[in-house]
Amino acid sequence: MGLLSLRLLPLSTSILIASGSVLLYFIVLSIYRLTLHPLAKYPGPIRYKLSDWPLFWQAYKGNRHIWHLKDHEKYGPIVRIAPNTLSFNTDTALSTIYGPRTANVKKGEWYKTFDIAAGAYSSFTETDKDKHAVKRRWVTPIFAPESLKANEPVIIDTITKFCDTIKPPSNGWGTKRNGSVDATYLGFDIMGSLVFGHGFRSVQEEENRDLADSVLPASMFLYWISYIPLVTLVRPLLRTKLFEIVGGKPVADNNRLIDYGMSQVRIRSSPQDENEEEKELGGKHFLKRLVGYQDKRTGWHPTFPDLDTECLNLMMAGADPYSSVLGGLFFYLAHNEHALQKATAEVRSTFGSTDEIINGSQLNSCAYLYACIEETLRRATPVPSLLPRIVLPGGMSVDGHQLQAGTVIGVPAYALHHDSKYFPDPWSFRPERWIESESVTKESIDRARRAFTPFSIGTRQCSGKSLGYLQLKLTMAHILYRYDMRLAPDEPGLGGGGPDLEEGREREDEFQMWDALGFGRDGPMLEFKIASMST
Numbered sequence: 001m002g003l004l005s006l007r008l009l010p011l012s013t014s015i016l017i018a019s020g021s022v023l024l025y026f027i028v029l030s031i032y033r034l035t036l037h038p039l040a041k042y043p044g045p046i047r048y049k050l051s052d053w054p055l056f057w058q059a060y061k062g063n064r065h066i067w068h069l070k071d072h073e074k075y076g077p078i079v080r081i082a083p084n085t086l087s088f089n090t091d092t093a094l095s096t097i098y099g100p101r102t103a104n105v106k107k108g109e110w111y112k113t114f115d116i117a118a119g120a121y122s123s124f125t126e127t128d129k130d131k132h133a134v135k136r137r138w139v140t141p142i143f144a145p146e147s148l149k150a151n152e153p154v155i156i157d158t159i160t161k162f163c164d165t166i167k168p169p170s171n172g173w174g175t176k177r178n179g180s181v182d183a184t185y186l187g188f189d190i191m192g193s194l195v196f197g198h199g200f201r202s203v204q205e206e207e208n209r210d211l212a213d214s215v216l217p218a219s220m221f222l223y224w225i226s227y228i229p230l231v232t233l234v235r236p237l238l239r240t241k242l243f244e245i246v247g248g249k250p251v252a253d254n255n256r257l258i259d260y261g262m263s264q265v266r267i268r269s270s271p272q273d274e275n276e277e278e279k280e281l282g283g284k285h286f287l288k289r290l291v292g293y294q295d296k297r298t299g300w301h302p303t304f305p306d307l308d309t310e311c312l313n314l315m316m317a318g319a320d321p322y323s324s325v326l327g328g329l330f331f332y333l334a335h336n337e338h339a340l341q342k343a344t345a346e347v348r349s350t351f352g353s354t355d356e357i358i359n360g361s362q363l364n365s366c367a368y369l370y371a372c373i374e375e376t377l378r379r380a381t382p383v384p385s386l387l388p389r390i391v392l393p394g395g396m397s398v399d400g401h402q403l404q405a406g407t408v409i410g411v412p413a414y415a416l417h418h419d420s421k422y423f424p425d426p427w428s429f430r431p432e433r434w435i436e437s438e439s440v441t442k443e444s445i446d447r448a449r450r451a452f453t454p455f456s457i458g459t460r461q462c463s464g465k466s467l468g469y470l471q472l473k474l475t476m477a478h479i480l481y482r483y484d485m486r487l488a489p490d491e492p493g494l495g496g497g498g499p500d501l502e503e504g505r506e507r508e509d510e511f512q513m514w515d516a517l518g519f520g521r522d523g524p525m526l527e528f529k530i531a532s533m534s535t
């Protein structure tokens, strides 16, 4: 009877009733979120408490890290940044949430959007703790010292070719180059050689650059897409033609990268595949190490979708964070003459020729260079925003706050890395803060280390951390050994902030990041000159 009478209502009345119901639903939901929701008592702007859309908008604009910082400065160490999400800005929360294996959290559903190859989750996106442990056991050996040693010649060869490519004329400074662009191609070439045993030569040849050019746009695109409320409805569309038409170039780029990765997995995992380049350099690419694995504890072995996803993950997770930090190193060294001179002098007094610049005790003795890398990782940390973890049944306590199952929590690295409690004078680039001296105590370094999280910490910390450090040290040591470096005199500002940019981007001496996995970047414009003592 009720249904029948509804059907007999005029169309305009039905629309009115439907709209009224929707409106009522949102009013009730809003009141609940502001008053009865378990997170109602936590501070934050009202718009965050009411809806997930502000977070999406920040991700879309690439300035989520700036908002995290501003929000913590305004509201204190705990901020409700979305209806169901709390951001903590303390070293204790960092160790509680991300540190111990027993922490009652797992990676949030957010990660599933990055499962770009579909059909399997990678070691990065797997949210189930037990399944992740298997995948972690699978990938860990490719970062073991033996594997890094076998692959080091490939890394050095790629860096040497890069240095040859940027070689200036013998008399004076060369033409200016964009540090972020160079870093992107170098990162892609190194990772392509390591993962697939294939030299992409995007540093040397312009026509080889389309895949390298697609990594960052694809990553930035997936990043903001992943923040769309109800993204579960969008995920199945990601690989469709329709989405390519609607989403344009970033979607097409992303799909091209996936197709390339899939085809490489099939070619390079074949036992017959022999690669001249790899034979010559004596490396053993990662894919070769991943194929044919069997997990001793569970019997699990990788299928093609597992290999596809993992290789693409290694390309994306490996290339872009390294390139981002290298861009940051170029920026901060070129903007800080004292640090540049000191790091350069250290490298040139440690090594007698470029052949000596390999992994080992000499490289590790370059304490100032290492401090410059640490300081860059602090200021220009890839993945600068909160990495979401979801509280599991049973709940957990963070900084004395009891949180229910299902609550999303995390610590934003950029905000923590610029908190003067842990890093005095946080907006200065000071490599010295990492080196014990009369003015820098062991306690202050320990305090800084507890709040330092460029690679995250605990069971989900970066599995490529030692490789990342090795690449950065080798790259900078080779460049500084061979060349003097300076900001291009006619374009010194690119890469830094400025008064015309949005709030939070005013500092001219801060390398600007557009938040993603890795981060969007541009500049600095650099010039190189052959060092007088170089071989």
Ligand code: HEM
Binding pocket: 123, 124, 125, 136, 313, 314, 315, 317, 318, 319, 321, 322, 325, 381, 382, 383, 387, 453, 454, 455, 456, 459, 460, 461, 462, 463, 464, 465, 467, 468, 469
């Ligand atoms: C400077 C360089 C790098 C930085 C700053 C960095 C940073 C990070 C961070 C912050 C995470 C944690 C992400 C999360 O919790 O969601 C992560 C995870 C990961 N990174 Fe890196 N990364 C770097 C280089 C690399 C390299 C060279 C590789 C490998 C080729 C790599 C592979 C991975 C993988 C596989 C994960 C997922 C780990 C897991 O959940 O088990 N990263 N990285």
